[in-house]
Amino acid sequence: MPFFKSFKTCFLIVAFVCLTLNLAAQSFMMNPYGCKDAVLLNGRWNAIIDQYGRGEAKKFFQNRKPQKNTEFVEYSFDGGLRLDVPGDFNSQLPELKYYEGNVWYQRTFMAKKDTSRRQYLYFAGVSYEAAVWLNGKKVGRHEGGFTPFQFDVSDQLVDGENDLVILVNNNRRVDGIPAMQFDWWNYGGILRDVFFVDRPRVHVHDYKVQLKKGFEDVIAGYVQLEGASSPQPVELSVPELNIKQQLTTDAKGRASFEIAAKPQLWEPAAPRMYQVAFTVGSDAVSDEIGFRSIEVKGSDILLNGKPVFLKGINFHEEIPQRMGRAYSDADAAMILSEVKALGCNFIRTAHYPQNEHIVRVAEKMGLMIWEEIPLWQGIEFSNPVILKKAETMLREMIYRDKNRAGIIIWSIANETDPSEYRDKVLTGLVDMTRRLDGTRLVGAAFDNMTYHKDVSTFTLEDRLAEAVDVVGVNKYMGWYMPFPVEPEKIMWDVAVDKPLIMTEFGGEALYGQHGSKDVAHSWSEEYQEEIYRKNYVMFENIPNLRGTSPWVLFDFRSPYRCHQRNQEGWNRKGLVSDKGQRKKAWWVVKNFYEAR
Missing domain, CATH: 3.20.20.80 (Glycosidases)
Incomplete structure (x- = not known):
């Protein structure tokens, strides 16, 4: 292959991957488990095994039902297979023990559409690829079975009952991570928790709270808001350390901080954790966080x-x-x-x-x-x-x-x-x-x-x-x-x-x-x-x-x-x-x- 053609091919591949990744799941929120506006969608979901991969062409994501006596639909989520979420599909049915391929999941949930708020679907882990539709409209996809992803579904959400459909595929791939052969079971499915999160338009999206490197008496980090277009006041509190700090974000919703404090350091014999909370307006996120230092000195690993x-x-x-x-x-x-x-x-x-x-x-x-x-x-x-x-x-x-x-x-x-x-x-x-x-x-x-x-x-x-x-x-x-x-x-x-x-x-x-x-x-x-x-x-x-x-x-x-x-x-x-x-x-x- 001539160099130009080879280079052009590689460039197009990389460009396509970058585009695909950028249009895929958005940056996910930090710690939905500590968010008061997060509702678990775990439980029994309807499912269809799509061994030949015909579901997208047949538009399973529309979850159609006959409207006239002269109509019929060659698939149905109702009255058939049901699978536990979270959970792999391989262990839930003997016929799926070695299965690799497409499985469609479907369930409904109730929600109130509110244009003054932002609504998300958050997935803690789906293996290996996931494509998500809400009320018949595709909201995005994600590749990788072991990290979270989320989608803003504010525009697709309806007031009342919402229909959620997810296509999951666990085929091993040459260009996958891991690749074609690995020494563990290729579990597929919605493996981890699923949340519907309904939050104020301006809310805490991300934060980092740890010891400042090289210090045992300074807590440093940042908070990042979503939806902020002007400086916003944010309260950071760590009650057990008598910290109640008022932060002000920049116009992009970010505020960094360094706070003098003397926490008891986390270690195996005494894994001390502190309740940390960020509050902006009516939104609040809390987390349990420990503080410790880790470094290498020569051939030694130093903890604290x-x-x-x-x-x-x-x-x-x-x-x-x-x-x-x-x-x-x-x-x-x-x-x-x-x-x-x-x-x-x-x-x-x-x-x-x-x-x-x-x-x-x-x-x-x-x-x-x-x-x-x-x-x-x-x-x-x-x-x-x-x-x-x-x-x-x-x-x-x-x-x-x-x-x-x-x-x-x-x-x-x-x-x-x-x-x-x-x-x-x-x-x-x-x-x-x-x-x-x-x-x-x-x-x-x-x-x-x-x-x-x-x-x-x-x-x-x-x-x-x-x-x-x-x-x-x-x-x-x-x-x-x-x-x-x-x-x-x-x-x-x-x-x-x-x-x-x-x-x-x-x-x-x-x-x-x-x-x-x-x-x-x-x-x-x-x-x-x-x-x-x-x-x-x-x-x-x-x-x-x-x-x-x-x-x-x-x-x-x-x-x-x-x-x-x-x-x-x-x-x-x-x-x-x-x-x-x-x-x-x-x-x-x-x-x-x-x-x-």
């Missing part, structure tokens, strides 16, 4: 100025006993109670931003968090479309969770192969992360270490490792790679001037299956237990080790896993089985953390 060792665990946003996505406070409590029982102070919400219930409950329980976007293997970094999508997902993740003290590390990728395109894209994302939020650390997880047999040493040469603050290492010694020598003889020379976290390690075992601790294909608890013991011996030779995060807390569903006897569509690396039973390795990890 003191070195901390991250005693972590990975888990998916999944309830294994239900074989479906987690979506509620109760689900968060179930997962995180097992995390705390293990003795953790740190979690890695692999491999995507998990729902706000999990993030907020974890924060209140004193858990530090590594949160990442789903750039997981197999990503076509040479495709210009990928960069725009990755930037959007990163921006949405940071925007949603910037006030969460529990989050200490933003991760931009997991197990990606170095290349010219990959290095350029990911180092660009590192820079972008620091521009968006300079108060947290930036990390990535690597699996491309090299073992040098002559000196029994692992090394890592990767431009991305040089760019991040914290290096995560995924290495399954004893599982995907046998120990080449005794564990105590293996040395590590990886990013020695930076903190290193063993972000993944472990092996598979079927709960209740017993066998030799020396035979990998026994799939026994004893072999998994021995893997952990040997890894902890090896970790003593990592001078800059500042945390561990075994893979994984619970067995989880994955089409990757095809061993008919021992996996049956499950990744069995869990310390806890899919039925909630603790394996022998659980106690090895527990004892390691108790000794730290």
